[in-house]
Amino acid sequence: MKIIQADVVIIGSGSAGMSAYRAARKHTDKIAIIEGDQFGTTCARVGCMPSKLLISAANANHHAQNTDAFGIHVNGQIEVNGQEVMHRVKSERDRFVGFVIDTIESYNPQHVIKGWAKFIDEHTVEVNQELRIESKAFVIATGSRPRVNEEWKILEDKLQVNDDVFYWDDLPKSIAVMGTGVIGLEIGQALSRLGVRTEIFGRTENIGGISDPVVLKKAHQVFESELNIHFNTIPKVSLENNKVRLEYANTVDYVDLFLAASGRVPNTDHLGLENTGVQLDKKGVPIADPDTMQTSVPHIFIAGDASDQLPLLHVASDQGFTAGNNAAIYPNIEKGLVRSRLSVVFSEPEIAVVGQSYRELDLDNTVIGMVEFENQGRSRVMLVNKGTLRVYFNKKTKIFLGAEIFGPATEHIGHLLAWSHQSGLNIDQMLEMPFYHPVIEEGLRTALRDAKAQWD
Ligand SMILES: Cc1cc2nc3c(=O)[nH]c(=O)nc-3n(C[C@H](O)[C@H](O)[C@H](O)COP(=O)(O)OP(=O)(O)OC[C@H]3O[C@@H](n4cnc5c(N)ncnc54)[C@H](O)[C@@H]3O)c2cc1C
DSSP: OEEEEEEEEEEOOSHHHHHHHHHHHTTOSOEEEEESSOSSOHHHHHSHHHHHHHHHHHHHHHHHHOOGGGTOOOOSOOOOOHHHHHHHHHHHHHHHHHHHHHHHHHSOGGGEEESOEEEEETTEEEETTTEEEEEEEEEEOOOEEEOOOGGGGGGGGGEEOHHHHTTOSSOOSEEEEEOOSHHHHHHHHHHHHTTOEEEEEOSSSOOTTOOOHHHHHHHHHHHHHHSEEETTOOOEEEEETTEEEEEETTEEEEESEEEEOSOEEESOTTSOGGGSOOOBOTTSOBOOOTTTOBOSSTTEEEOGGGGTSOOOHHHHHHHHHHHHHHHHHTTSOOOOOOOOOEEEEOSSSEEEEEESOGGGOOGGGEEEEEEEGGGOHHHHHTTOOOOEEEEEEETTTOBEEEEEEEETTHHHHHHHHHHHHHTTOBHHHHHTSOOOTTOTHHHHHHHHHHHHHTTO
C-alpha cells in the first residue's frame, strides 16, 4: 500500500473542508484534502442554494395566486410547469456547483485525493484501503446526512431525502414530508405552494426551531391556516400499489413520495474514531472546543456539520478556517472567530433566532419586548402583516441578549439584531439607531420601545 506524509489532512471537501484548506495552505504545502463523494458541497448541490431556488418558484406561484386583495384579478390560468420549475432549480444549482468545482480545480492537484478516509491510528488515515497518509494534524470536515428511520426503508425508491428532491425532473402530485424543523418546513411549504398536495408531519409541536412559546403560538396559527400540517404525529408507512400508504389518527391516505426531513446525523460514525483516543459525546460526535475546534486529541480538529455544534453554512466556513489554521500551526493554537448566533428559516413568513434563544434565557433576569406585525404600518401596506417578534435584554445591564422572530423581512431584521448583539449594544444604544419611515424595521423599534418601557 502506498504511504505518503503530510502536515495537515482534511477529511471532506465541503464548505468546512474548503475553508480549512484555505487556512492551512497559508502555512504549509504538505496538505491532503480527501473527498469520498462528489465535489461541490452540500450547500451548493443539495442544501442552501437549490432549496432557495425551489422556494423562490413556490413563492412566485403563491403571490400570483393571491393578488385579489390589491384589486388585481388574474383572470387567465396560472400554470405551474413542474418540469420547467425543476429545470431552473437544477440549472441554477449546477452553476453554483460549477463555481465550487472551479475552486477545487485551482488547488494543487497533488493535494486533492478521491476516496473515503478512515483513521487507522491517531496519526494515520487510510483512503479506500489503497493509500495511507501519515500526518501531523487532521481536520474532520465530513458533514452530516439526513436521518432515515429503519421502518421507512420499506418504501424503497418512494423514500426521498433532500438530495433526491434537487435531482427531480418533475414535481410529484402528492408527498408526505416528515419533519417540521428547518428543512421539512422550507421544502414542505415550497412544494405545497407549487401545487403539490403536501402532508407535513411533526413528531412534536416544533416549528423551524422556535423555542419562544409566544412566537411559536403565532407560527402555529399562521402555518396551520396555510398548510396540511400534523403535529405530534408519526404516520405508519407502507407500500401499496406503487403508492405510499400513510396511516395516522384514524386516517388512511396515499401519496406518491415520502420525504424524510426529520433531522440530520453528523458523519462521524464511519471514520474509525475508535482507533483514536478522541472523546465522543452520547451521539458519537467528537467533543470540541468551539473557540479552537480542537478535540480531546490535540492534533485532531473538527469543523462544520460534523461537529454538531450549529449546522449552518457560515458556521461551517468559520469553524473550517479555525480548524485548518490550528491544524497547520499545531502545537500552537489560536482562538478563531465565533460570531453572534444568527439562524434563518426561509419559510414565509421567515423565522430567525439571534444570540440567545428563549430556551437559553435566565427568565428571572430578562426583560422581553415584543411586537405583533398585524397592525405594523408597512407590513399592512404590503399585506405581509403576520408574525411576532420578541427581543430579550439583561434586566440589570440592559444589554441585548437575543431574539426570536417570525414575520416579514425577518432575514434583514435578523441581521440588524445579530450585528447589535455582536457589538454588545444595550437598549438605549439600539433605540438611538436610525429607523426610516415607513419600513418593516419600525416594527422592531416598537418591540425595543416595549422593552424600554419596562425600565422607565
Ligand atoms: C436542504 C438544506 C438546506 C439548507 N439551507 C441552509 C441555509 O439556507 N443556510 C445555511 O446557513 N445552511 C443551510 N443548510 C446547512 C448547510 O448546508 C450546512 O451547514 C453546510 O453545508 C455544512 O458544510 P460541511 O462542510 O460541514 O459539510 P458538507 O458540505 O456536507 O461536506 C462534507 C463532505 O465530506 C465528505 N465526506 C464525508 N465522509 C467522508 C470520508 N470518510 N472521507 C472523505 N470524504 C468524506 C462528504 O462527501 C462531503 O462532501 C442547509 C442544509 C440542507 C440539507
